[in-house]
Amino acid sequence: MRFCGNCGTRLLEEPDAVSAARPAAEEAVWQSTAGEALELTEAAVVFVDLSGYTRIAEQLDGEDLYELVQRFLALMTDCVNSSGGVVEQYTGDGLIATFAAAPGKNHTAMALRAALHMQKAVRELEQEAAHTEGVALDIHIGLHSGPVFSGVNLEPAVWERDPTTLGQTVYLARRLEEAAPPGEILVSERVKQQAQDWFNFEVWHLGIESLPEDLHTCYRFTGEKHAAGQHQTES
Numbered sequence: 001m002r003f004c005g006n007c008g009t010r011l012l013e014e015p016d017a018v019s020a021a022r023p024a025a026e027e028a029v030w031q032s033t034a035g036e037a038l039e040l041t042e043a044a045v046v047f048v049d050l051s052g053y054t055r056i057a058e059q060l061d062g063e064d065l066y067e068l069v070q071r072f073l074a075l076m077t078d079c080v081n082s083s084g085g086v087v088e089q090y091t092g093d094g095l096i097a098t099f100a101a102a103p104g105k106n107h108t109a110m111a112l113r114a115a116l117h118m119q120k121a122v123r124e125l126e127q128e129a130a131h132t133e134g135v136a137l138d139i140h141i142g143l144h145s146g147p148v149f150s151g152v153n154l155e156p157a158v159w160e161r162d163p164t165t166l167g168q169t170v171y172l173a174r175r176l177e178e179a180a181p182p183g184e185i186l187v188s189e190r191v192k193q194q195a196q197d198w199f200n201f202e203v204w205h206l207g208i209e210s211l212p213e214d215l216h217t218c219y220r221f222t223g224e225k226h227a228a229g230q231h232q233t234e235s
Contacts, residue, residue, distance in 0.1 A: 042101040044111035044145040044191065045170050046085070047177035048076055048118055049094035051138040059135050068129060069093055072137070075121040083114035094139075094177075096170070098148060108145050108194040112221060115141050115185045141185040142177025143221070144169055145194060176218060179206050185221040192219045199224055 050056070050072060057065055069092075076095055080087050084107075085099040099111040118139060126137040146169035172188060180186040192201045201219040 040147055040149055042107070042146070043148045043169070044099040044108045044143060045148065045173040046080070046097045046099070046111050046115060047091075047094065047142045047173050048097075048115070048139055049091070049141075049177055051140050051182035052136075053093045056135050056137070060133055064133055068133060068135075072122070072125060075125060076118055079114050079117040079121055083117060084110045085114055096173075106195070106198075108191055109198055111143055111145075112185075112187075112191070112195055112199055113224070115143060115221065116224065119183070119185070138182040140177060140180035140182055142173045142175065142180055142187075143185065143191055144173035144176060144188040145191050146172075179218075187219050187221050189217050189219070197225075 050069070056068070060068065072093070073090060073095065077087050080095070080097040083099070084105070085097045087095050087097050089096045097111075097114070099107040099114070101107045118141065122137055122139050129135050129137050148169050176186040176188065186204055187201065200222045202222055204218050204220040206218060
């Protein structure tokens with residue numbers, strides 16, 4: 001879903017992460033454009049998007065809509081930064097974030113906790129918005145982990161033209177976000193395998209034949225495990 005130019009479609013100019021699934025000739029072009037060598041790293045990629053944007057846009061005038069989305073993006077950005085991630089790109093009414101693997105850190109767990117913080121933050125914003133603007137807010141999130149390239153300057157036109165130019169890891173995270181119902185966090189098999197000792201997951205059947213094979217089995221993220229019990233996220 002895209003947000004109109006009058007409402008601040010993009011706030012960051014140079015996202016750092018793109019995927020590895022690109023022909024060698026194309027990689028050379030991207031290296032030249034970026035002016036630096038590409039570095040392959042392991043990262044968890046998070047897509048978050050505001051649910052029901054069209055409905056919200058119909059309820060608010062342009063200025064109120066702009067202010068609401070800016071507050072929303074600021075909150076989502078805080079959730080990413082405070083959890084150790086980096087916002088790579090704003091997508092109008094959402095964002096793309098990466099959590100890079102590092103010694104002594106579980107990057108997938110960091111991304112999952114950021115997703116939980118996002119849900120909590122949007123619930124608080126919804127209470128404010130329902131009182132001031134009379135609108136209900138929710139988000140849907142997709143999360144995948146895998147290899148990404150850093151050091152590339154990605155222009156918005158490239159994303160609009162062909163999201164697969166960002167590569168398989170980012171592309172799969174986007175497909176999960178697109179398939180996630182409002183209020184849900186959908187993750188890949190790889191994310192579940194990397195984080196199942198600390199988090200709870202339930203098998204989620206998408207029923208979409210066109211999805212890549214890596215997403216034939218995906219999971220609904222239901223919360224964080226605790227020694228004395230288990231906490232469930234709100235749907």
